[in-house]
Amino acid sequence: MKLLEYQGKRLFETVGLPIPKWQIADSSEAAKKITQEMRGVVVVKAQVAAGGRGKAGGIKLAKTPQEAEDLAKKILGMEIQGEKVRRLIITQAVDIAQEYYVAITLDRSRHRPVIIFSTAGGVEIEEVAKTSPQSIHKAWISPLEGFHAYQARQLLFDAKVPSAQMSSILKVMLALYDAFTRYCAHLVEINPLVVTPKNEVWAVDAKFILDDDDLPAEAPLEEEAGLDPLERSAHKAGIQYVKLHGDTGIIGNGAGLVMSTLDVVQLKGAKPANFLDIGGGASAEQMSKALELVLSDPEVRAVFINIFGGITRGDLVAQGLVEAKKSLNVRVPLVVRLTGTNEMEGRRILDQSGGFIPVRSMEEGAEKIAEFVRS
Ligand code: GDP
């Protein structure tokens, strides 16, 4: 999961990275008040998951509280790459003499973390890789030995960083590795890492990608960046759900099966409204939650439930469906293909309850679905 800048900064602060003072503002009035308290120049920053907020007009300097209020009004409600800005941070502005780039991520081919440093900061690293690849320096870190200061020093020598800046940037690098390991991150990135005319060093931006299966208790994620409200509620229930824009709700178990179901449904002429994987060994409860989720999408005109029972038991899935159907207001046809473990028992439960359309294969199911959405 990609964190918002302020969530990333919170984690960065726990390892002692130098972050200019910041506060969250949900309204233009709050932006004004915070600016008054901070005194001096501030930066008004849109909190969205998309990168390149600066270029999109989501990051502006304000010299006075009034100016901060006016800018906040403009930026709140703006859309950046399809994401609405609902929240800002107001942060103390720093003077920029130099902008560097520093990041740590996993190098899967070498089975270890890699630290990347570039003297061309403030620009996206993909861009730098194209225009000035010679400015990019890397070092690989042994997960057993950790990140040695001499490795950081070598990188900075190679990058020809002035000696007056060395020790503070070196500290930043070691702290960044601390954050990377402490939070099991996939990526930590500071772009730009700013050096002021007085050689002070500040992490002005924070990018943090966490492992969804290992979210830290230290990071209260009251909002999941860039997620659709349905997706958020699915993730809370441990269900993998991705909203698409078709007419057919899809529920299956196992990502591979669900993806092929999407393909077959599309092939037969309907359009999937979502990806939903209830996972292995799904319970009746989970099935019920899944159906509720899919049906809460107003675009859905039919639902295809495609279950291959291995660990997942057909009778439990069927029970879940029957219970869910009782408690939900089902206004669309439910096509069910149930095969594998306890298949007969599952079918019997569905037949007894009634109101489901059983099919024998994925193709047959997809054809039925196409008939319904066409009619
Ligand atoms: P991004 O565009 O989403 O990567 O957002 P950043 O937080 O990296 O900000 C974009 C750019 O705004 C930076 O590269 C800086 O040039 C500028 N900027 C951000 N904070 C400050 C600041 O405190 N002072 C000054 N002078 N410029 C800033």
Ligand code: MN
């Ligand atoms: Mn940035």
